[in-house]
Amino acid sequence: MELANRVKTLTPSSTLAITAKAKQLKNEGHDVIALGAGEPDFNTPQFIIDAANEAAQNGFTKYTPSGGIPQLKEAIAKKLDRDNDLSYSTDEIIVTTGAKHALYTLFQVLLNRGDEVIVPAPYWVSYPEQVKLAEGKPVVVKAEESNNFKITPEQLEASITDTTKAVIINSPSNPTGMMYSMDELEKIGEICLKHNLLIVSDEIYEQLIYTDDQHVSIAGISEQLKEQTVVVNGVSKSYSMTGWRIGYAAGPKDIIKAMTNLASHSTSNPTSISQYAALAAYSSEKDPGEEMRRTFRERLDTLHELLNEIPGVTCRKPKGAFYLFPNVKEAVRKTGFESTDAWVTALLEEEKVALVPGSGFGFPDNVRLSYAISIDLLKEAAERINRFVVNHQS
Structure with a gap:
């Protein structure tokens, strides 16, 4: 066949x-x-494992809401406020089966055939493939190694066409580990606002920084940019929970609602026990x-x-x-x-x-x-x- x-x-x-x-x-x-x-x-830290075990023992082993349990969405909202100075309501957040699933679902609800997504290179291997699966067109923009593998505002501007719908920003980056500064993100954001582009901000490595530089979420630069950004993150890297498969997306309500509807017909819900483990991670004051x-x-x-x-x-x-x-x-x-x-x-x-x-x-x-x-x-x-x-x- x-x-x-x-x-x-x-x-x-x-x-x-x-x-x-x-x-x-x-x-x-x-x-x-x-x-x-x-x-x-x-x-994975022991207190998170213990929380998962307790959830299982207490019978939290059934279906959950497709977009995640309310307690976890509330904890994610508090995390975004605490760490990124971003204010989101729970209907602007979806819990997903890993950050990869958040990205996949986002492209599925966002793209029509032929829509272009600007993918800075070096890129995480799944970005262009997920865009193609949504029948979109990945437009690869090669960053210069001399610019620490980061695209410039001029490169971004030159890559935009009438069919460009989104741009992906991954900072810190996989595979390079490089980060965009506040100034760089402000300039990129200006171009995205000018052309009405959605920004897909993959921030999965935000907690793993080894200099005095601070992670900057492009959504936190202005309210206008927040309205045109979907922030993607999760517990996999920062809490060493790759196998637990819990990620999330935060963004405009209409996009999050569409992603939740799609998830209801694909995964039903993220794993119940893993959600309670992630709840413990995001609720703890421990680092x-x-x-x-x-x-x-x-x-x-x-x-x-x-x-x-x-x-x-x-x-x-x-x-x-x-x-x-x-x-x-x-x-x-x-x-x-x-x-x-x-x-x-x-x-x-x-x-x-x-x-x-x-x-x-x-x-x-x-x-x-x-x-x-x-x-x-x-x-x-x-x-x-x-x-x-x-x-x-x-």
């Missing part, structure tokens, strides 16, 4: 593919160092991310220095998330491989180090490394990469 056209153009996730290959090699007994995973290597940030900062400093010592590798230092996105173009050239993808494959096969090729993020000269593993393994990985480059140099 022939498959639907909408799935024929999908590109498999490069991050999941490399992770699967690394796990296969590990299962075969190989000493693999996997730097591809996009999740913290910390367990479980402090230890995680301290550890990630140490790993970032160490790995960034080691990567820049490898022949043919240059790496800018990010401010957030838990990724490095080094340029390996010269290393690939010196080692005689035809592409970064081939270089990454050979590295995994020979040295058993799993990286994600930058082609999946729209930047084929780079690779993404996650430093969500121990510092000892990061040092060992850098040593193996260096050995691989040196041994292959012609």
Whole structure:
């Protein structure tokens, strides 16, 4: 039977593919160092696990409202007010099965065939694919590495057409870890207001910042921008709850209502127990991310220095998330491989180090490394990469 056209153009996730290959090699007994995973290597804080267990024991194991339980939506509203100085009512918030599902549902209710969405590159691998699934057209705008992988207002303006409907802003970014400043977001916001574009603000890494810079939500700059922004976030990264699958979107009521209606016919509701776990996370005055940030900062400093010592590798230092996105173009050239993808494959096969090729993020000269593993393994990985480059140099 022939498959639907909408799935024929999908590109498999490069991050999941490399992770699967690394796990296969590990299962075969190989000493693999996997730097591809996009999740913290910390367990979910105990008080959150306890809240989930208590909810299960108390019988909160049934269907919930499609848009999330009221208590969690209220807690998210308080979080947005506390952390981002944003005021939302509960009918402007939807709880989703992870932030990825929030994005998917948003594009489904927003886009008609041919509508364009501006996707800055490097981009998270699922952005263009989700736009295509909604029959929209991803318009990739390549940021310059010299501008820390951030698009300029001039690039944004030049990319807008009569069919442009939205632009995606991801700060801090996956895969680069770079952040937009208040000034940069103000200028981007002015252009979006001028052209009446919806801003999709993916803020999933907002709590994982390792400098004195403050995270800025573009929705918080002005009331006008808030009315044209959908903020997407969740507990996956900041509370190390990737498997719990709880995200949310906050935005204009009509958009949130449409997303809720669609969710009622797709997922029914986010997992009940996970919602109570997220409720505990957002209701607590504890900051479980402090230890995680301290550890990630140490790993970032160490790995960034080691990567820049490898022949043919240059790496800018990010401010957030838990990724490095080094340029390996010269290393690939010196080692005689035809592409970064081939270089990454050979590295995994020979040295058993799993990286994600930058082609999946729209930047084929780079690779993404996650430093969500121990510092000892990061040092060992850098040593193996260096050995691989040196041994292959012609």
